[in-house]
Amino acid sequence: MTNNNKVALVVGASRGIGRQVAIDLAKNGYAVVVAAKSTSDAYATKPFPPDPNSSQSTISTVEREIREAGGQAIAVSVDTRDPDSIQRMLDETVKVYGHLDVLVYNPGAIWWASVENTPTKRYQLMQSVNALGLYASVQSALPYFKANGWKGRIIVVSPPIYSRFFRGKTAYAMGKVGMSVLTKGLAMDWEREGKKDMAITSIWPACSIESAATGQITSTDPEAVKDLRKPTIYSDAILAMLEAPVERVNGQLELDEDFLRSYKGVTDFSKYxxxxxxxxxxxxxxVMPDLTVAEQADEGRRTDSTKLRASKL
Structure with a gap:
């Protein structure tokens, strides 16, 4: 079907931050594809809407929330550990709405511990959901952005790159920082290729956000709730990124608070x-480190493996 609204695919939208982003995109006129693994009978869920940070909140209930508020949404189940499942999610998105304008990748597998206390299977899970899931989602989305005249945005939930982030959670950081490397590298590809209407941006919280993960902390330390912000700061920042010029956001690793301050002029964050x-x-x-070097523009003799392989066939 043809849809005149901009279409946003939010992966990892069953609860918490992802749910809020999906709902607020819909409020701002986007047709939203709500994607994650969890589904349910939304009309049997009581009370409704459910606690947004509980297991009762699924892509089915988020779809219902959006529709009952007058927005457009469909729920698509996906296993982000499986590239084939991701491809089906992208195909279904465009089959229903006709095109794709925005991809938001929010899923995150978390295990914060030392290398010694992080089993290999836990590491594999985090790599599959975090770095591999993002890469497969981008790969599956690119042909649809191409069909859209190379016009679109990708938002990645991944951090700025700095050494303190690695401490005490190295295995987790390896995947999340890898996601930020994709943001930097793909942005440079697009700049080199002259794709002036494409932008990819990473976003990360400056302060902890209320979610199922932080709920585990506040359940044992009630005072910790004072250090939490509502997920609306995240959706507000993402909406601002989507309206910003490509050159302002492409390849940037942003913090929600800092971007709202620098781009929208927000100074009072008390409502969050x-x-x-x-x-x-x-x-x-x-202040984050500058990742560029004096020789930034010097690529030397660039190697393209696809051309090398083709020459041997």
Whole structure:
């Protein structure tokens, strides 16, 4: 079918941040594909809407929330560990809505521990859901962005690159930083290829966000809730990124608070505090390192493996 709205695919949208992003994109006129692994009978869920950070919140209930608020949405189940499942998700998105404008990749497998205390199977799971899932989603989306005249945006939930992030969670950081490397590298590809209407941007929270993951912390330390922000800060920042010029956001590794401050001029973030009047502790550095080098423009003799392989056939 043909859809005149912009179409956004939000992967990892069953609860927490992803749910909020999907709902707010719909409120702002996007037709939204709500994708994740969990499904349910949304009309049997009581009370409705469910706690957004509970297992009762699924892509089915999020789809219902959006539709009952007057928005457009479909729910598509996906296993982000499986590239074939990801391909089916992209195909279904375009089959239903006719095109793709925005891809938001939000899923995240988390295990914060030392290398010694991170089993290989846990590492494999994180790599599959985080780095591999993103890569497969981008690969499956690119032909549809090409069909759209190379016009589109990709938003990746991954961090700025700095050494403190690796401490105490090295296995997790390897995947998440890899996602940020994809943001940087794909942006450079597009710049080199003259794709002036494509942008990929990473976003990460400056302060902890209320979610199922942080709920595990506050369940044992009730005072920790004072350090949480509502997920609306994330969706507000993403909406601002989507309206920003390509040259402002392509290849950038942004923090939600800092982007809203620099691009939208926001100075008062009190409305995002979970506890009214509380000032959540910032968990990110105030200034990030510059990843460029003096020889940034010098690529030397560039190697293209696809051309090398073709020459041997």
């Amino acid at each position: 505090s979970v506890v009214p009047g509380a000032v959540p502790r910032r968990i990110m550095p105030a």
